[in-house]
Amino acid sequence: MSEEQSEPYLISRTAITENVDNAHLLEVEGSCPLCNSYLLMQKGKRMNKKYQIAHIYPNSPLPAEIKELHGLERLGNNCEDFENKIALCKDCHGYYDDHKTKEEYLKLISIKKKLLKAAKVKISISHQDLEEEIVLVINSLSDIDFSTLQRMKLEYQALRISSKIEDTYFMLKMKIETNVCMYYNFIKETFQNLDQSKQINFELVASEIRISFLRCEQEMENKSEIFEALVKWMKSKSVNSTNEACEAVISYFVQSCEVFHEIA
Structure with missing residues (x-):
């Protein structure tokens, strides 16, 4: 194992609970932040998921990914934090996993930071009342x-x-x-x-x-x-x-x- 692979940021994969999964979906307002496709599809009386929760910085990076992403900003305290994950449609997730370039990574980092900031603002002003009248x-x-x-x-x-x-x-x-x-x-x-x-x-x-x-x-x-x-x-x-x-x-x-x- 390389020195970078053994660093504290990389920890064992943790299961995503239903509440956290819903939080990721709510964060992107139900649409893929990369292609804007709707992440739920109704089939009969059920809503089926068309998304997956993607790691922005990979949980188990390949040597080529370690080299490509070396020295770049990372979100969260470790790779399993909410900040390092984002809901993407299955197609975009698959493409990102197979084409993890510096540009694609920084693009996703930028999107996630905006989403985190927007959520923080929403929580902050949600407690601010507005005259019902x-x-x-x-x-x-x-x-x-x-x-x-x-x-x-x-x-x-x-x-x-x-x-x-x-x-x-x-x-x-x-x-x-x-x-x-x-x-x-x-x-x-x-x-x-x-x-x-x-x-x-x-x-x-x-x-x-x-x-x-x-x-x-x-x-x-x-x-x-x-x-x-x-x-x-x-x-x-x-x-x-x-x-x-x-x-x-x-x-x-x-x-x-x-x-x-x-x-x-």
């Missing part, structure tokens, strides 16, 4: 008619958004600017009406949005990932809301300063 605002976006939207459309130069989101986030910037132009005045008026009628405390809602943003920012640097995490959080807190409505509301709070800082 904000569902009234989100649902109102589903009921708005085109003539009202056109009447309240905001004509402006998105200077505030431009000062908070770099041009490198072109698609995110365009999405937020479009949402603000289309929905800002409507959301603002809805918040004001609900606040004045004591159906909602806007300051409390705004502070909850701000705290959730700061929690995301502690774990993530990428603004697109932060925006997506906030949208998912809001959607989880407002049953039956659409992804588009939640994006519009989070975009409103980007414009009104609760989300993202001015670019230094």
Whole structure:
């Protein structure tokens, strides 16, 4: 046995429990992170697995793999840790096992690190409450008619958004600017009406949005990932809301300063 094979990181294979297996599936949201294929297939009344739990750094590396992966980052305290495993479809798992190049390994490391970070953020902000009444605002976006939207459309130069989101986030910037132009005045008026009628405390809602943003920012640097995490959080807190409505509301709070800082 070589010196590297005998190192503490490499330990005997451990069985994956059903709970841990489910955790791996939940982590990738039911889709293979390499090819995006669905990892479950319904057959009759049963759901069949189309995935396997893959080791990112191999449990029993071949000499060629030891040489190929020498000196590269490893996740977890040992090769059997959750951090060193990931759910992949059977095809991608088989290909990875047979073609474990430096590039493929680092690609999987990068994906796993993003998944771990996203899970950490999700847990962190899941405990952050959101005023139940904000569902009234989100649902109102589903009921708005085109003539009202056109009447309240905001004509402006998105200077505030431009000062908070770099041009490198072109698609995110365009999405937020479009949402603000289309929905800002409507959301603002809805918040004001609900606040004045004591159906909602806007300051409390705004502070909850701000705290959730700061929690995301502690774990993530990428603004697109932060925006997506906030949208998912809001959607989880407002049953039956659409992804588009939640994006519009989070975009409103980007414009009104609760989300993202001015670019230094």
